[in-house]
Amino acid sequence: MGRTRIEGAFAEARRENRAVLVAYLMAGDPDLETSYAALCALRDNGADIIELGAPFTDPMADGAAIQKAGLRALANGTKLTDVIALAARFRKDDQTTPLILMGYANPVHSMGYETFADAAATAGIDGSIIVDLPPEEDAPLRELYTRHGLSVIRLATPTTDEHRAAKVSEGASGFIYFVAVTGVTGAGSADPAAIAGQVAMVKRVSGLPVCVGFGVKSGAQAAEMAKIADGVVVGSAFVEKAGDAHATGRFKAAAPAMGALARELRVAIDSVRKA
Amino acid sequence: MDLRNTWDRWPDANGRFGEFGGRYVAETLMPLVLELEAEYRKARQDPAFAAEMQDLWTHYVGRPSPLYFAERLTEHFGGAKIYFKRDELNHTGAHKINNCLGQVLLARRMGKKRIIAETGAGQHGVATATICARFGLECVVFMGETDVERQKPNVFRMRLLGAKIVPVSSGTGTLKDAMNEALRDWVTNVETTFYCIGTAAGPHPYPEIVRDFQSVIGREARAQILEREGRLPDAVMACIGGGSNAIGLFHPFIDDEGVRLIGVEAAGYGIETGMHAAALNGGRPGILHGNRTYLLQTEDGQIIDAHSISAGLDYPGIGPEHAFLRDMGRAEYLSCTDDEALEAFQLCTRLEGIIPALEPAHAIARVGEVAKDLGKNGLMILNLCGRGDKDVFSVAKALGVDV
Numbered sequence A: 001m002g003r004t005r006i007e008g009a010f011a012e013a014r015r016e017n018r019a020v021l022v023a024y025l026m027a028g029d030p031d032l033e034t035s036y037a038a039l040c041a042l043r044d045n046g047a048d049i050i051e052l053g054a055p056f057t058d059p060m061a062d063g064a065a066i067q068k069a070g071l072r073a074l075a076n077g078t079k080l081t082d083v084i085a086l087a088a089r090f091r092k093d094d095q096t097t098p099l100i101l102m103g104y105a106n107p108v109h110s111m112g113y114e115t116f117a118d119a120a121a122t123a124g125i126d127g128s129i130i131v132d133l134p135p136e137e138d139a140p141l142r143e144l145y146t147r148h149g150l151s152v153i154r155l156a157t158p159t160t161d162e163h164r165a166a167k168v169s170e171g172a173s174g175f176i177y178f179v180a181v182t183g184v185t186g187a188g189s190a191d192p193a194a195i196a197g198q199v200a201m202v203k204r205v206s207g208l209p210v211c212v213g214f215g216v217k218s219g220a221q222a223a224e225m226a227k228i229a230d231g232v233v234v235g236s237a238f239v240e241k242a243g244d245a246h247a248t249g250r251f252k253a254a255a256p257a258m259g260a261l262a263r264e265l266r267v268a269i270d271s272v273r274k275a
Numbered sequence B: 001m002d003l004r005n006t007w008d009r010w011p012d013a014n015g016r017f018g019e020f021g022g023r024y025v026a027e028t029l030m031p032l033v034l035e036l037e038a039e040y041r042k043a044r045q046d047p048a049f050a051a052e053m054q055d056l057w058t059h060y061v062g063r064p065s066p067l068y069f070a071e072r073l074t075e076h077f078g079g080a081k082i083y084f085k086r087d088e089l090n091h092t093g094a095h096k097i098n099n100c101l102g103q104v105l106l107a108r109r110m111g112k113k114r115i116i117a118e119t120g121a122g123q124h125g126v127a128t129a130t131i132c133a134r135f136g137l138e139c140v141v142f143m144g145e146t147d148v149e150r151q152k153p154n155v156f157r158m159r160l161l162g163a164k165i166v167p168v169s170s171g172t173g174t175l176k177d178a179m180n181e182a183l184r185d186w187v188t189n190v191e192t193t194f195y196c197i198g199t200a201a202g203p204h205p206y207p208e209i210v211r212d213f214q215s216v217i218g219r220e221a222r223a224q225i226l227e228r229e230g231r232l233p234d235a236v237m238a239c240i241g242g243g244s245n246a247i248g249l250f251h252p253f254i255d256d257e258g259v260r261l262i263g264v265e266a267a268g269y270g271i272e273t274g275m276h277a278a279a280l281n282g283g284r285p286g287i288l289h290g291n292r293t294y295l296l297q298t299e300d301g302q303i304i305d306a307h308s309i310s311a312g313l314d315y316p317g318i319g320p321e322h323a324f325l326r327d328m329g330r331a332e333y334l335s336c337t338d339d340e341a342l343e344a345f346q347l348c349t350r351l352e353g354i355i356p357a358l359e360p361a362h363a364i365a366r367v368g369e370v371a372k373d374l375g376k377n378g379l380m381i382l383n384l385c386g387r388g389d390k391d392v393f394s395v396a397k398a399l400g401v402d403v
């Protein structure tokens, strides 16, 4: 098999001596049309990788912003099949930007792991982060992913010691998502100095690029994280733009606002030159 | 097949009961549930741990609870002899304290000073707040907004006991939302905090831990009925929310092949209406709150809010061991509507002079049919797992009485 789109994104960033920007949005919030426009705006303004959130009624690792975004998406009827269809629509005109589905196990389990892996691969999705499928529980999905060329992206956290990092790395591919704080999405921000050693450890143990997320909202914070990691993930800050659009009823404002934030983050991250 | 060997295998090393259970948690929590399992295994080997628990069970909780022959209810139905296992006489009024005591003692061994819990009816919250007061530990209880409203007496009791109540408004503000919020707190405060789960659900090892602590109910009942009647019962019955009082009663009887294990789920307005809490009778397998089990969910795998007049049964899932027992055909699961439970609540109160909680009223509503089915020579035990003081206001409201 050739290089995956995710590997391609990291290779390009390395060539340009910069970190990657990973942007998260909730599919279907405030509606699917807006999400499509947002995907394009994020890509056009410098997001290297996009995480497409799949809504779930009981997102136990998410803070208020993403909880509400998920409920808005569910309220307008967004289903997992719609999220996959949104990815397929984006993929028609974009063969390079990696799309990662991020969500919880039950909707995927409900669709059936095999059906899901098949549909995701066909749609041009590159991998997934299923928050409540730790390595102990994702074996059935992992096998199917290998067959379909999808990446299993795992999480590491401040509670991950070296022994656990080895477990997290087993069968992982694409990159490791390092959750910077113990807590839910959108909560407090991490001190890069406090996690730098652990990020380096996870990178060494896994042999994969490491992206840091949770609590990163501004360009300044993103630049700090870019110094210690291969990539920076920003989620709640983008989701809040969709929330604003929903609140004002001006859905068309969402994509430009998300694009502007991506641009700000991109410039800040690029100010950090990586060896 | 030697059932004894078979049943003792569960949960397996991966925390599974057949296809159910497991540890479906965010990575942040994985080291914590693994540590909890290791600490629990150590505690279980330690005679000092067992001795401390036994002492408090006896002198603080008031165990053993009596096994009582419900003579008038038996006469009323005209079938098998019905015994009540009277766990409503425990300190704090329900079975919940059996488990809280065990978990808080475990937390103390692990050096945790802050205890969090979710609660529906408020019984688990009250029990947790009680044990925390006893040991001088900080206690934070997550409770859905809807439940804060319908279980006011328990909310006040928890505050008196020094607990902090966090009303949860996300979702529909009931038990599942309280559990989400407790998990979010745990993910945030991993160093200091012990999550005391109130039912036989959640990620491994919780279903096993809660079962083991609640099994005191079945162990006592088994010895008591042998002493009173000289034989094992034909059936044991309990209501099911997450399934802790039921698994506590069932477990010591699992190897007794002749004993029927009967759980009663809450059918709310009726299973056909979709407004119920009967995960086994009206759901299908899925993944929520750390385990794979039967769940109320849409075609698309979104969780459907449960409905029951009883806040303690208002949960869209069920402990994984029950899912397993049902699929293996070892236990049977019936259901009971809000109206039937209200009727049984009044029947038990009038005939036995015992005001049951709305939760066991669900089991009482089905006991007549089983008693008749077993016949006059039959013998059965029903777990009267909670008293109804907490419910008198909501029952009055349901009956249209102004108090």
Ligand SMILES: Cc1ncc(COP(=O)(O)O)c(C=O)c1O
Binding pocket: B094, B095, B096, B120, B121, B122, B123, B124, B198, B199, B200, B239, B240, B241, B242, B243, B244, B245, B246, B311, B312, B313, B357, B359, B360, B385, B386, B387
């Ligand atoms: C008295 C009583 N019985 C039963 C339950 C249901 O829980 P479980 O099925 O875990 O026993 C509750 C829960 O709050 C309760 O308070």
